[in-house]
Amino acid sequence: MPSLATVAAFSLPLVQLASAHGHVAGITVNGGTWIQGTDPNWYYQPEGSAPTTPGWRALNQDNGFVAPDAYTSSDIACHKSATPGQTYIEANSGDTLTLYWNTWPDSHKGPIINYLAQCSGECTSATAGSLSFTKISEAAYLSGSNPGDWVTDTMIAQNFTSDVEIPAGLAPGNYVLRHEIIALHSAGNQNGAQNYPQCINIKVGGSGSNTLPTGTAATSLYTPMDPGILFSLYGSFDSYPIPGPEVATI
Numbered sequence: 001m002p003s004l005a006t007v008a009a010f011s012l013p014l015v016q017l018a019s020a021h022g023h024v025a026g027i028t029v030n031g032g033t034w035i036q037g038t039d040p041n042w043y044y045q046p047e048g049s050a051p052t053t054p055g056w057r058a059l060n061q062d063n064g065f066v067a068p069d070a071y072t073s074s075d076i077a078c079h080k081s082a083t084p085g086q087t088y089i090e091a092n093s094g095d096t097l098t099l100y101w102n103t104w105p106d107s108h109k110g111p112i113i114n115y116l117a118q119c120s121g122e123c124t125s126a127t128a129g130s131l132s133f134t135k136i137s138e139a140a141y142l143s144g145s146n147p148g149d150w151v152t153d154t155m156i157a158q159n160f161t162s163d164v165e166i167p168a169g170l171a172p173g174n175y176v177l178r179h180e181i182i183a184l185h186s187a188g189n190q191n192g193a194q195n196y197p198q199c200i201n202i203k204v205g206g207s208g209s210n211t212l213p214t215g216t217a218a219t220s221l222y223t224p225m226d227p228g229i230l231f232s233l234y235g236s237f238d239s240y241p242i243p244g245p246e247v248a249t250i
């Protein structure tokens with residue numbers, strides 16, 4: 001039997017290895033105060049012992065991804081076995097959220113896509129499978145090929161940050177922001193794309209009056225054979241078909 005000290009010595013490096021890809025560690029609104037996002041290590045912490053944050057928690061202790069063979073599972077909504085953030089960001093329509101990934105590997109090139117879903121009550125008691133997502137912004141391919149320059153390279157160069165605007169004119173209410181990177185480094189093979197969805201609760205204020213156009217259940221966003229999901233970075237190309245629905249006009 002290993003001693004307790006031996007177990008501790010071996011489990012510590014495992015935790016540190018869990019930072020290979022990434023998660024949204026924090027958010028600011030219009031460049032303001034840092035708001036903690038999420039951390040996969042909080043998932044197993046006893047009730048009340050982890051920070052209360054707007055970021056959803058998930059069973060992604062390896063900072064890992066959801067694969068195309070799970071696109072019909074609600075795990076694709078807000079990551080594996082996700083549970084809602086216990087609070088929310090307060091922001092107004094037209095505000096800019098800056099999302100801070102804790103890290104991101106240079107090899108993981110691909111699109112960054114943002115969706116909103118309106119909660120029927122408080123988002124703190126929503127379930128991933130009940131949400132309907134409307135795409136509000138997307139960016140992906142910039143230039144070159146094999147593998148070329150991608151918006152994920154911009155994100156890395158900007159200290160691992162990515163901005164998203166809450167649509168101007170959006171009506172006040174409770175929303176979940178679904179922010180997602182799809183890493184394409186293995187996407188030339190079937191089931192090789194890697195989706196990294198992160199969900200964050202937002203209570204939108206302000207004086208907007210536009211309701212969110214009808215969205216799509218997360219389980220209907222993508223299929224494994226979409227041209228932007230089964231896509232090789234390692235060849236010659238001059239465009240890229242971003243997967244999912246069209247960006248909505250709000």
Ligand SMILES: [Cu+2]
Pocket residue numbers: 020021105108
């Ligand atoms: Cu990775």
